[in-house]
Amino acid sequence: MSEFKSGSNLEKILKAGHFAFTGECGPPKGANVAHLKEKFQYLKGNVDAVNMTDNQTAVVRMSSLAGSALLFQEGLEPNFQMVCRDRNRLAMMADILGAYALGVRNMLCLSGDHQTFGNHPQAKNVHCIDSMQLIAMVKKMRDEEKFLNEEDIDVAPKMFVGAACNPFADPYEYRVHRLASKIDAGADFIQTQCIFNMEKFRDFMKMTVDMGLHEKCYILAGVTPMKNAGMANFMKKFVPGMDIPDELIKRLKSVDKKEQAEEGIKFALEQIEEFKEMEGVAGVHLMAIEWEQRVPEIAERANVLPRPQVD
C-alpha cells in the first residue's frame, strides 16, 4: 500500500512539510470551456490545487465535477467541492466515483449555502446527509472500500478529504469543537472561510493548537483579497458568516479608489506572511473571487513561488 491516502499533489506537499498554497476557480454560468481554461492559466504552476466550487451561493453553474475534470485535463490538480444541498447519497457516491475515475484526488465536503440565496430559490433542498457525514462517507469509501450500505466498491475512490471551517460563525466558542468533530469524522485537511479579522483568528488558532488539532489535520487559512471598499461593505452586509472589521474597510477607504485594489492585495500579503509563521497553519487557501488574473502576481509577491514538486 502507498504511504499516501490519496497520493494527490496537495497531500504530498503537506506531508512533506511544505507551506501549501491552494487556489479557487468558479465554473462558468454556461458551458464556456474556453473562458474556464483561460482562468486556469492564471492558476497553473502558481498553486498546489484548485478548488472547483459547486453551485456556489446556490447559483447554477457548470458542475464542479465537470470543472474538476477539465482542470485535470489541463494539467492542474482539482479540489472537487461537493455540497449536501443538491444531491442525495446516491448521487453523491456516484459523483465521487465519477470524479475519481476522471482523475480527481481531493475533495472538499460542504453543507452548501441555502438555496434561498441563489437564482433558483424555488428548489427543493436535499440534505440527505450533512457535511460531517459527507466527510465520513468519503473516508469510508476510501479506507473501507465500501458504499454506505456496506457493499464492496470495485476500485475505491482514494480521496484526500477536505472540510471547511468558519471560525467567524456563531456560537464562536463551539467552532473549535465542531472543527474537532470534522477531524474525527475523517477530514485530512481544512480550508477556512475567508479571514479578515486577524485578531479573532489568532485566538481561534491558539485554541486549535491547545487542543492539538493541528497535529491531526492540515489547516489552510482562507485569504480573499478585497478588490475595493465596496466589496468589503457588500460582504459585511450580505454574506452570512463573514466577519469584516471596520478597520479594514477604513483602510481600504483611506486610499484613492484606484489604489484600493492594491491596498486589498497588500493586506492579503501581510496576512499570508503572518500565516507562514502562525503555529498550526499549514498553508493558505487563496480565494481570489473572479480575480484569478491577479493570482500570479499575488503568489509572486507572497514569495510562494516556485511551487515545490514532491514525488
Next chain:
Amino acid sequence: MIVADRKSLEEILSMVETDKKILVVGCKGCVTVCNVGGAKEVEVLASALKIARKKAENELEIDTHVLERQCDNEYVSQLGDTVGDYDAVVSMACGVGPQFLSEMYREQVFYPAVNTTFFGGATQHGVWEERCAGCGTCGIHLFGGICPIARCAKSLLHGPCGGSSNGACEVNKDTECIWDTIVKKKMEQGKVDDLLAVKGFKDWRSARDGGPRRSIREELVEGNI
C-alpha cells in the same frame, strides 16, 4: 397540531367561480385551535364569499357546517344526506379533510380553502411555529429536546453551519438558528460532548421519502380480537 393558513379570498372565489350553491365545511380539530377553519372562520369565509359574489351580481347560495373532525370517516359520513345538494363543497380543514371527504363522496367536488403548512404550536397569541417534520424516527433527545430536522433550514445533524450569525439562521435574520439554541443549551448544561460524536446516517425511509406511510395497530384492526 397541524397548522394551516387560509387561502386568499380571490383564490377561493376563483375555485367556485361557476358554482351557484356551495357548502363550506369546517373542522373542530387542529384548524379550530389555530384559528383558521373552525366555526367562526367558516362563517367569516361564507359571508365574505357571499358579499363578493353579490357585488359581482352573481349571487352565491352558501350553507355552512362544522364537523367534529374531517379526518375521521365516522364524522365525514354525517354529510351523507346533504352533500349531494351542492354544486361544490369548500373544506376548511387541513389537507387531510378534503381528501377524506372526496374518498367518501366520489361524485362531489371538494376545494381546499386552506394551505396546510406544518406541525407546530402557538409560541404567542397569533404566532405559530414549526416543531416537527414527521420524519418517522424521532431523535430529539439527542439534541437537547430540540428538533433540527424540522427547525434547521438544512436539517443538519451536526450544526451550526458556517452561516449561523448571532443566533439567526443564514436564511433569514428573523429565523432562529436552531443549532445555536441547541449548542447553547448543551453548553449551559456542560454537555457539549453529547453533540460531538458523528451520528449515524439518517434512514429517511420512515419519512415521506420512503413513500406514503401507514400506521397499523394490529390490536385495533377489526376482526383481530
